[in-house]
Amino acid sequence: MTADPCFADTYSQARARFLAAAAAAGATIETIRHPLRGPDGGMLACDVARLGPPRARRALVTISGTHGVEGHCGSGAQTASLREGLFTALPADTSVVAIHAINPHGFAWSRRVTEDNVDLNRNFVDHSTPYPANPGYEDLRAAICPPRWDEATRATARQRLDDYAAAHGRMALQQAISGGQYADPHGVFFGGHAPTWSNRTLRRVFAALDQHAREIGVIDYHTGLGPYGHGELITSAHANPPAYARLCAWLGKDEITSPDLGNSSSAPLVGVNSAGMREAAPNAQVSVVALEFGVRPLDQTLDALRADAWLHAHGTFGSPEWMAIKAEMRRVFYGDEPRWKEMIVARGFAVTRRMLAGLAAA
Numbered sequence: 001m002t003a004d005p006c007f008a009d010t011y012s013q014a015r016a017r018f019l020a021a022a023a024a025a026g027a028t029i030e031t032i033r034h035p036l037r038g039p040d041g042g043m044l045a046c047d048v049a050r051l052g053p054p055r056a057r058r059a060l061v062t063i064s065g066t067h068g069v070e071g072h073c074g075s076g077a078q079t080a081s082l083r084e085g086l087f088t089a090l091p092a093d094t095s096v097v098a099i100h101a102i103n104p105h106g107f108a109w110s111r112r113v114t115e116d117n118v119d120l121n122r123n124f125v126d127h128s129t130p131y132p133a134n135p136g137y138e139d140l141r142a143a144i145c146p147p148r149w150d151e152a153t154r155a156t157a158r159q160r161l162d163d164y165a166a167a168h169g170r171m172a173l174q175q176a177i178s179g180g181q182y183a184d185p186h187g188v189f190f191g192g193h194a195p196t197w198s199n200r201t202l203r204r205v206f207a208a209l210d211q212h213a214r215e216i217g218v219i220d221y222h223t224g225l226g227p228y229g230h231g232e233l234i235t236s237a238h239a240n241p242p243a244y245a246r247l248c249a250w251l252g253k254d255e256i257t258s259p260d261l262g263n264s265s266s267a268p269l270v271g272v273n274s275a276g277m278r279e280a281a282p283n284a285q286v287s288v289v290a291l292e293f294g295v296r297p298l299d300q301t302l303d304a305l306r307a308d309a310w311l312h313a314h315g316t317f318g319s320p321e322w323m324a325i326k327a328e329m330r331r332v333f334y335g336d337e338p339r340w341k342e343m344i345v346a347r348g349f350a351v352t353r354r355m356l357a358g359l360a361a362a
């Protein structure tokens with residue numbers, strides 16, 4: 001197949017392509033409307049397409065747009081799998097649940113975060129207890145998110161970050177910036193102070209699954225880390241040994257990476273979405289893998305995120321700097337080239353097929 005037409009330039013176009021492919025595949029579709037609108041005034045929603053027996057014991061779940069703008073990738077993979085008929089002959093007692101744009105606001109606005117500047121994949125902590133500390137972020141806060149975004153300020157900030165990396169290592173810097181923080185609501189990788197709309201919506205979908213599913217395998221599509229077009233299989237190994245064992249058996253132990261084991265392109269994280277899925281579906285074994293595709297070098301990606309945080313705290317909608325920073329956000333999280341899209345679809349299909357086969361044996 002040609003991958004390119006499955007991917008879209010905008011959230012609205014992605015949504016239309018996904019819904020058309022889901023309808024053609026015979027899926028039932030649930031639309032969960034988001035209260036806000038996109039930059040073009042269009043409606044925002046998380047759409048859930050379901051295929052297979054409605055009360056199946058096993059379920060394969062795919063998720064796009066956990067990190068908003070990263071949804072260009074996941075949406076394309078989801079649409080391709082529906083168009084290509086990947087789910088026409090499902091194993092017995094197995095359903096497929098494709099969650100499209102769980103963070104539709106971030107997708108539409110070319111942001112990684114939700115409407116409240118929250119990193120959804122740091123939002124699944126217990127908000128009634130003290131938040132995890134991130135001393136590295138606190139240390140570097142003024143350099144990570146400076147109040148101005150001019151050449152001189154950026155150069156000074158860059159020097160401060162480079163000095164930190166020289167003293168503590170590149171991964172320590174990555175963890176300080178991206179590990180998650182709960183002290184700076186206008187900063188980057190902010191985990192929020194309450195469950196955000198996308199958090200509540202994800203729990204709702206998993207609570208419905210918990211009515212019947214007992215084995216759930218999840219592929220959560222991401223972009224922004226690792227080599228160009230490479231699809232790394234990342235999981236939080238320590239949190240759930242049964243899930244880790246399943247993922248290793250289904251997808252290959254050599255291919256599974258874990259930030260906590262130090263063999264992943266991701267820094268260790270707090271508040272990730274798999275915790276919420278398990279809490280919402282306590283009667284099921286939930287095994288979650290993040291399928292993470294590289295796009296551009298990490299420095300460029302983190303700089304785009306810092307610029308975007310500055311823009312939404314201090315910038316002006318529609319200004320030239322707005323257009324430039326939004327274009328850069330898209331460029332670092334979406335490999336809008338035929339070769340990249342072919343790599344995403346090939347890898348996405350392979351992982352999907354392996355997970356379906358693994359579920360069938362579970």
Ligand SMILES: [Zn+2]
Pocket residue numbers: 066067070221222223224
């Ligand atoms: Zn991501």
